[in-house]
Amino acid sequence: MRILNSKIKLVALFAVVMLPFFVQAQDSSLGNWLIYIGNKKLENGWNIHNEVQYRNYNAIGDLEQLLLRTGLGYSFNENKNNILLGYGYILSENYIANTDDKVAVNEHRIFQQFISKQNIGSVKLQHRYRFEQRFVESDFKLRFRYFLGLNIPLSKKETIDNTFYLSAYNEIFLNTKTSIFDRNRVYGGLGFHLNKNIKLEAGYMNQFFETSGRDQFNIIAFVNF
Numbered sequence: 001m002r003i004l005n006s007k008i009k010l011v012a013l014f015a016v017v018m019l020p021f022f023v024q025a026q027d028s029s030l031g032n033w034l035i036y037i038g039n040k041k042l043e044n045g046w047n048i049h050n051e052v053q054y055r056n057y058n059a060i061g062d063l064e065q066l067l068l069r070t071g072l073g074y075s076f077n078e079n080k081n082n083i084l085l086g087y088g089y090i091l092s093e094n095y096i097a098n099t100d101d102k103v104a105v106n107e108h109r110i111f112q113q114f115i116s117k118q119n120i121g122s123v124k125l126q127h128r129y130r131f132e133q134r135f136v137e138s139d140f141k142l143r144f145r146y147f148l149g150l151n152i153p154l155s156k157k158e159t160i161d162n163t164f165y166l167s168a169y170n171e172i173f174l175n176t177k178t179s180i181f182d183r184n185r186v187y188g189g190l191g192f193h194l195n196k197n198i199k200l201e202a203g204y205m206n207q208f209f210e211t212s213g214r215d216q217f218n219i220i221a222f223v224n225f
Contacts, residue, residue: 031064032056033205035220047073049084055216057095066091071111082115108135124151128171142176151191160193167191167201183209189218197224 053067071086088109128147149169173182189203
């Protein structure tokens with residue numbers, strides 16, 4: 001009975017994460033995101049987060065956004081929870097409507113986040129709550145983000161070295177002012193553990209707004225050191 005209940009919970013969670021794939025119907029075009037996410041463990045539960053994202057309108061070469069993010073975090077409860085204070089710099093190159101010209105937009109971002117991890121059998125769940133203070137050129141904006149991700153191993157090996165896994169997440173972005181809904185991201189991918197410190201992942205992500213959407217192919221490297 002416990003095994004059956006666990007399977008039902010997993011199916012429900014997977015449905016919640018993947019539902020926007022089936023309900024969104026906006027026009028979208030395919031882009032590519034190259035992502036590096038690093039984590040440096042320090043003593044006594046502290047860690048340094050570092051991240052680089054190179055986002056393109058096409059396969060590569062047509063820059064949409066360059067994102068640099070770093071932060072100082074602290075893990076507790078046997079590393080199941082982490083709080084972090086961070087800073088991000090974002091350069092966006094936005095196309096001017098009905099032209100091939102772009103305008104560059106600079107953003108400085110301060111953020112606070114809380115991550116909670118849990119396991120259901122061999123499946124790993126992650127909840128991330130992030131609050132952002134955004135300095136976009138001369139504008140100041142506030143935004144809340146909630147991320148629900150799951151990781152499903154495809155091997156029963158005792159070690160994770162040279163093993164594959166499935167990854168999926170859904171993340172919703174909410175503004176503090178109108179319009180409240182900012183965007184939603186839904187992702188599904190296949191990953192490979194090189195060893196306990198390095199994993200590589202490739203997958204499809206759809207990002208949609210109120211009236212438009214974009215499809216992205218993501219290539220991600222996760223490094224712990």
